Amino acid sequence: MLLTTLPDFPMTTNNDSGTQQWERHSQPAVSMRHAHKSYGKKKKAIHVLNNLDMTVAKGTIYGLLGASGCGKTTLLSCIVGRRRLEAGEIFVLGGKPGSRQSGVPGKRVGYMPQEIALYEEFTIRETMLYFGWIFAMSTREIEERLQFLLNFLDLPSSKRLVKNLSGGQQRRVSFAVALLHDPELLILDEPTVGVDPLLRQSIWNHLVHITKSGQKTVIITTHYIEEARQAHTIGLMRSGRLLAEDSPSALLSAYKCNSLEEVFLKLSRLQSNKIIMAQVQFNNNISFHALGFGSKIDTPSSSREEGVVGLNFQSKENLIESTGSVFTLMQEPYDPPPPSKRPKEERNVEEWYQRVSKLTSSGKIRALITKNLLRMWRNVGVILFIFVLPVIQVILFCLAIGRDPTNLNLAIVNGEMNDTETCQWNDGCHFTNLGCRYLSHLNKTVIKNFYADVEEAKDAVRKGNAWGAIYITDNFTDAFTARAALGRDADEETIDQSEIKVWLDMSNQQVGVMLNRDIQFAFRDFAMILLEQCGNNPKLGDLPIQFKEPIYGTMEPRFTDFVAPGVIITIVFFLAVALTSSALIIERTEGLFDRSWVAGVTPGEILFSHIVTQFIVMCGQTALVLIFMLCVFGVENKGNLAWVILLTLLQGLCGMCFGFFISSVCDLERTAIQLALGSFYPTLLLSGVIWPIEGMPLVLRYISYCLPLTLATSSLRSILTRGWGVMATQVYMGFLSTLAWILGFLIMTLVAMRSRQG
């Protein structure tokens, strides 16, 4: 099926045409000399590229062969500019990767990584639009090219989601992405792995076809050695070096083998066996170095001797010459572009202009932002999480935190009552049954359970059946009346009998303190009303302290009002962390990051696009949080709403940047989640959200001031409860600290993202 849709390309080797093309095109597409690359540091370093030399002639297919783990992917990632060499030189399309002359990473290169590296929730068309826009193609151009690629690669409807395609179809879409913009240099990392033979052949056919013109170059890695016979050049790689680099026919005849696999085995054995030294004439520099003799970073010794070359390579094509400049394969020695002779100032201005114009392009930003929004939109769960979660959090906070506990059991023993069922008393200036009269004021929060005996009541508290026991003495009314009448002449027994005895369960501080308050308030109300009804000034029954109308807040402050500012900020901050802390990791682990990077997208652009999309989402979240807090649950705002909104948004932005930072330093999503969750409680506890920081030890208090939420919480609290403006120190410090943290997180994220490039 597949083959019938393909052009009828030759399926045999192209050695002859390859030779002609080498002669036609003098500049190599890729040239690498004395390349060294390792992973890890010092003693633990794994040396992946060891003094590797490589030349890929323009207009040819270069098959890079080697066992798993020999360094092929690393080599390709250095070519596309994804990783940097530690030593050695590399020139791609006329310049070093990353330089203006090279244009790589960028649209001159098409890269198909080993992983599928596609956005699963996109359709084929959306995938093409995303990469096409990055490559500055117009939508019409992309559509046209898409039609061609759909037919050519026998792909299903462009409306199909990538995740619903078969493995082979996904691989073809990935291949189509690399071909989309018709790049000069096509780099394919194992495009045929796990692919059926028909598709494998069609891929090779296409590669042969596109290199025919001599303008396109292909570097392809594969484990299937024999399929690489169709390449013009083969590089046999082992242990970070090229054992040989030649056309398939030359390799077969030079080693007198029937298959490339045999050639590879023979060369591998030779490399492992140094006795070969005696049998080989070392004229070929690749062979010499690949065999591991001499210093690693020595310049390969120049040899212009005639005769048999290297490991019996007899073709002249593989004679690698050294002229003091970069080595080439059967070509004019390739010299890197000469340094510009123009005045330094002129160069500086131009470089500055290039840098500014290279900062970004509208196509890239459009592609990245559309991609982020589309990914979010396609994940219904995420959308729900984004908008429902903050609302649920606010509702739960307002309903569960800060309200006075009610229906608290109190065990009451009233010695003045005849039975435990009724507690009668008369209103007005009567001095009868004062115990019952007092108890009538105690009804706000408690359930009164009457007991006959004090020990029984205390037992109820001990067993957890009541929060406290209250005992009113047998002659409370008389003793209380005598105490009031006698004043300072009242004796000890009268005073003792006139007192209400209370035993509280103080194991729960909030309940204990509140009962204490209510029991005292009940007495104050009882005394003031009685005095008033007896024609006295009710104030005589109160403490001689006058609490005037508070300057800020109310006479009965709510705990909710104290916690609400911190809760608003915590919700917005940590929701943003949750949204972003794995954003970059997911792209990185799926290979999407690398692919976009090679297409020319910079870390700054990726970060910017995420900030824009997440910011849009965050505006919605902030609006919901504030509407529910202020309008639905009536949290008081005495200040300017604009400052409240601005500070909340800035805190969301700050959380987002913290999330990006986590995302940039963690390799695994699991680690990122642990870090984000792990930071939640310490931040919450230390930021003065649930308890005033004035209660902390001094050192902790200073640490607390340095956290991103502390000053912002205090600032928002001042705006909401005191109505302060932004000119107040406590308010603007919240804004300044938030801005400083945003900047700090952004810088750290960019540094971490860039350091990963090495």
Ligand SMILES: Nc1ncnc2c1ncn2[C@@H]1O[C@H](COP(=O)(O)OP(=O)(O)OP(=O)(O)O)[C@@H](O)[C@H]1O
């Ligand atoms: N990021 C990394 N950190 C540490 N080691 C790495 C990293 N990437 C690759 N390696 C190691 O470098 C070596 C070469 O890996 P590379 O992926 O380049 O090999 P390869 O030839 O492409 O293998 P395969 O054919 O299986 O894809 C391997 O030993 C690998 O474990």
